[in-house]
Amino acid sequence: METITRKEIEQTCLETIAKEMGLKSGDLNEGMNLRDDLDIVSLDAMNIIMALEDEFKVEADIETVLEMQQVSDIVDHLAERMHV
Amino acid sequence: MTGRGVVSPVGSTVTEYWTGLRDGISGVRQITDFDVSRASCQIAGMVQDFDPDTHFNHREKKSYERFTQMGLVAATQAVEEAEMQKLDAGSGEVGVLMGTGVGGITSYAIAYDALFAGKVERPINAYTIPRIMNSALSSAIAIRMGILGKNITLNTACSSGGNAIGQAFEWIREGSLRAVVCGAAEAPVTYGILRAWDALGVLSRKYNKTPESACRPFEKNRSGFVLAEGAAVLVLESLESAETRNAEIFGEIAGFGSNCDATSLTNPDEKGVAKAMKLALEDAEISPDSIGYINAHGTGTRLNDPLECRAIHRVFGNRASSLAVSSNKSQLGHAMGASSALEALATILAVQNDCAPPTLNCIDPDPECDIDPVSNYARKLNIEAALSNSFAFGGSNAVLVIKKWKP
Numbered sequence: 001m002e003t004i005t006r007k008e009i010e011q012t013c014l015e016t017i018a019k020e021m022g023l024k025s026g027d028l029n030e031g032m033n034l035r036d037d038l039d040i041v042s043l044d045a046m047n048i049i050m051a052l053e054d055e056f057k058v059e060a061d062i063e064t065v066l067e068m069q070q071v072s073d074i075v076d077h078l079a080e081r082m083h084v
Numbered sequence: 085m086t087g088r089g090v091v092s093p094v095g096s097t098v099t100e101y102w103t104g105l106r107d108g109i110s111g112v113r114q115i116t117d118f119d120v121s122r123a124s125c126q127i128a129g130m131v132q133d134f135d136p137d138t139h140f141n142h143r144e145k146k147s148y149e150r151f152t153q154m155g156l157v158a159a160t161q162a163v164e165e166a167e168m169q170k171l172d173a174g175s176g177e178v179g180v181l182m183g184t185g186v187g188g189i190t191s192y193a194i195a196y197d198a199l200f201a202g203k204v205e206r207p208i209n210a211y212t213i214p215r216i217m218n219s220a221l222s223s224a225i226a227i228r229m230g231i232l233g234k235n236i237t238l239n240t241a242c243s244s245g246g247n248a249i250g251q252a253f254e255w256i257r258e259g260s261l262r263a264v265v266c267g268a269a270e271a272p273v274t275y276g277i278l279r280a281w282d283a284l285g286v287l288s289r290k291y292n293k294t295p296e297s298a299c300r301p302f303e304k305n306r307s308g309f310v311l312a313e314g315a316a317v318l319v320l321e322s323l324e325s326a327e328t329r330n331a332e333i334f335g336e337i338a339g340f341g342s343n344c345d346a347t348s349l350t351n352p353d354e355k356g357v358a359k360a361m362k363l364a365l366e367d368a369e370i371s372p373d374s375i376g377y378i379n380a381h382g383t384g385t386r387l388n389d390p391l392e393c394r395a396i397h398r399v400f401g402n403r404a405s406s407l408a409v410s411s412n413k414s415q416l417g418h419a420m421g422a423s424s425a426l427e428a429l430a431t432i433l434a435v436q437n438d439c440a441p442p443t444l445n446c447i448d449p450d451p452e453c454d455i456d457p458v459s460n461y462a463r464k465l466n467i468e469a470a471l472s473n474s475f476a477f478g479g480s481n482a483v484l485v486i487k488k489w490k491p
Contacts, residue, residue, distance in 0.1 A: 022142030039143070046210035054207070 006084055009056070010075045016051045017071065020044055030072040042066055049074070058082055085489075086331040087166025087319030089158035089267075090429055093129035093312055093416050097161065102433045105441040106462045110296035110415050112310055118275050125287035127295040128273045129312025129417025144224075149188035149215040151315070151422075152224050155269030158315040159225045163265060166319035168229060170329045171263050179234035179261045180222045181252045182317075183244025183268035185421030186277065187218035193274050221269055225317075233261055242381075242418070244268050245316065245425025246474035246482030250340035252320050253484075262325045267429075269315035270422035281311060284350070286385050299418075300445040301382035301411035302389050302453040309383045312417025316425040318432075335432045338469065338487040339368025345479030352388060352475050358395040360481035361471060365399070368469070368485035372400045375407070375485075376467035377440045378455075379431040381475045382411025383418060390452040392473065397454065408465060410458040414444035424474030424482060431472040431486050439464050 010030050018025035021038055034040040040048070049065045052074070058081045068074055090096065093111020094104030104111070111129045120126040131154065136145050139157050148156065171178055195212045214220060219237040226235050234255070240247045245268030252266035281287050288308040291298035300306040326333055341363030345356030365372060381392055397404040412423075412430045419426055434440055439462050446459040472484040 022145075043210040043214070044146075050207050050210070 004082065004084060006075065006079050009078050009082070009084065012055055013052065013071060013075050013078070016048055016055070020048050020051070028071065030070065030075055032071050033069060034071065052078060056082060085318055085335045085337060085432065086321055086326050086333055087162035087168070088334060088429060088432065089161030089165070089317045090315065090426065091131055091134065091154040091158050092314040092316070092426055093131055096131065096134065096157070101429070102437070105412060105415060105430055106439060108415070108442050108444055108460060108462070110444060111312070112295040112298055112417050114295060115273060117273070120275070120278070123275070123278055124282050124289040125278065125310060126292045127298055128310050129314070129419065130273065131313055146211050147214055148224055149191050149220065150271035150313070151184055151187060151269045152221045154271060154313065154315040155182060155221040155267070155317065156224050156228060158267065158269065158317040159265055160228070162317040162319045163229055166331060168319065171321070171325070173229050173231040176233045177262040178231050179255065179264045180225045180231055181234070181236050181238060181248045181255070181264055181266045182222045182225065183238045183240070183248035183421050183425065184218050184221060185239060185241050185244055185270055186272050188216035188220060189272055189277055190274055191215040193276055225265055229265070231265065239421065240480035240482065241476035241478055242420050243424050243474040243476035243480050243482040244421035245423065246428060246472065246484060247342055247480065249318060249320070249337065249425065249428050250342055250482055250484055253337040253340050256320055256322050263319060263321035265317060265319055267315065267317035268422040268425035270420045271313045272420050273311050273313055278311060287311070288384070297445055299384045299414045301380065301384040301414050301443050302449055302455070302457040303446045304448045304450045306384045306386065306389065306450070308385050309413055309418040312419040312423070314416065314419045314422050314426055316422065316429040318429065333489045335435055336487045336489050337484060338370065339364045339366070339485035341367060341481070341483040343481055345481065347479060350477055352391055353479060354391050354395050354398070356479055357392060357475055357481055358398040360483045361395065361399045361473065364471065364483035364485045368487070370469060370485065373403070374469050375471055376465060377434055377470040378407060378409040379427050379434065379470060379472045380409050380411045381473045382413055382443065384411065384413060390450065393453045393455050405454050406456055408440045408458050408463065409455040410440055410443040412441060414446070424472070427474065428472045428484055428486070431470050431484070435467045435470050435486050435488050438467055440467070
């Protein structure tokens with residue numbers, strides 16, 4: 001299996017968030033706050049994480065995800081789950 | 085009544101709606117949203133050019149199913165016409181009461197497809213439950229307008245809208261609320277619902293090539309109805325409230341008759357239907373002779389139309405034979421829970437304009453339907469008061485008396 005990099009996980013996260021929230025991925029960065037900058041509420045977060053689980057074939061910890069503050073927290077969590 | 089709003093197969097402003105009905109326009113079309121090649125009935129009353137992007141931001145589009153979207157657009161028209169900002173929506177004295185039959189049925193279908201047919205790209209969308217829930221529209225109206233009073237959704241199948249308007253009228257009359265945003269919305273045209281109604285044998289199957297001819301209430305050759313979608317919303321308020329703020333008044337809900345046949349889940353009962361009309365007239369404290377027009381339930385099925393006409397005879401006696409009685413379902417199709425709200429609005433407009441809208445396609449009237457069906461062309465006539473009839477599966481009848489407003 002091809003090794004995935006953290007940068008690739010970040011890019012997929014940004015694209016998934018952009019699609020769910022009706023934004024352009026180029027306007028997003030991983031330092032953004034999920035609620036204050038991106039207006040993500042729990043239902044959006046669920047859709048985003050389900051899409052990422054599907055994409056990366058991993059299982060995220062939903063309670064951890066719902067506590068996250070920044071895009072980078074999601075990227076870190078997925079990277080940890082995938083041992084990247 | 086100080087505000088009106090509508091999204092319908094013949095127009096999505098009150099002016100377009102009335103013009104469409106009056107001029108005999110049909111909103112029944114080929115269904116193009118999904119494959120109907122295996123369905124016997126391939127047509128429905130579809131709202132044209134409804135663009136959610138015009139009305140909703142990204143979050144609203146995700147959160148609101150089509151019936152909620154259409155209802156919210158109609159409610160926004162009604163509230164703007166009523167100048168709701170002068171009604172102090174945050175006082176708790178303004179409420180919302182909306183009807184729907186099948187609510188967010190499209191999201192049900194998508195979720196089931198995801199679970200059982202693997203037809204969607206990933207698991208169930210997290211917005212599925214808020215999109216499905218029948219109360220989504222009532223809540224969405226309150227959220228958008230900041231309405232803090234009672235917020236209730238009502239379902240009595242195809243009389244949901246009539247019962248919602250009638251119950252709102254009672255809330256105001258008993259003094260528990262000063263104003264109510266009320267009506268109904270429905271977007272039931274999915275493949276599953278289409279096939280399910282067809283299984284009951286009540287959908288018109290003979291006119292797939294000429295959809296505008298399909299629904300033929302009171303006609304000898306009637307063969308059933310077609311499904312439809314749409315929404316109609318009214319702002320009702322107490323006379324004192326409307327006069328205090330100098331609001332324009334478009335008509336008066338004068339009486340409400342609501343009862344149950346208590347005989348069958350699917351077949352209407354002549355006595356129960358007649359009783360609902362009598363209750364409405366008694367509630368309005370007017371005699372049958374004051375009624376100049378009846379907006380019929382008029383489904384165009386073999387069973388309903390003669391039964392409704394016999395019930396009208398029970399209430400109106402010999403006068404029934406010459407009474408103007410028309411069915412908007414001939415033009416709109418049958419929007420289930422929303423049909424009675426759409427038709428109540430049509431009745432208001434008929435009274436306002438002294439004009440009975442036509443029953444389209446009523447070329448060869450059935451002698452068993454011994455009324456004047458206002459065949460094919462609208463008719464000018466003096467209408468001081470009118471009835472709006474709606475009956476439903478389960479026997480839940482709702483009849484409204486609508487009177488011309490005279491200051």
